[in-house]
Amino acid sequence: VEVGEAVGTIAAQSIGEPGTQLTMRTFHTGGVASNSDITQGLPRVQEIFEARNPKGEAVITEVKGEVIAIEEDASTRTKKVFVKGKTGEGEYVVPFTARMKVEVGDQVARGAALTEGSIQPKRLLEV
Structure with missing residues (x-):
């Protein structure tokens, strides 16, 4: 602002x-x-x-790049989303039950939602 x-x-x-x-x-x-x-x-x-954290908050990426992998970890009941870009890499832990908005090979911008849900405005401004 x-x-x-x-x-x-x-x-x-x-x-x-x-x-x-x-x-x-x-x-x-x-x-x-x-x-x-x-x-x-x-x-x-x-x-x-x-100004509360939304229920069912979306996981957003801090890296502009390509989703290179999505791995499921049954022991922790989570998924890991890996994003690789020219300026860096990001690894995002997502709840196992979250609905994914991206697939391997998708291009994502900084601040893009990786999962469905509400984006917390404060979190988006931090990215």
Whole structure:
């Protein structure tokens, strides 16, 4: 965030986006929003307002590059995702039950989500 930037406007847009998406989803499904849309959307807005860590947080990469391997470790019930780029390498431990958004060979940018879930804004800014 730069000095003089309209942070209030950015915050309002961030808060309004989930509501807009819910409205659009309702429109495209013939006026029917599922309970999960509503019950999952409201806690996310609350997480943003309270600056809490989101439930089901996505694992994000700090390295721009290629996913070179995804290994499962049954003993620890985790997966390890390996990303190799020109500026370095990254190894990310992911819960075994997490839904992956990437596959071996995919190109990823810094801050890209490797798993499904909400991205913590503070964590994204650190990357």
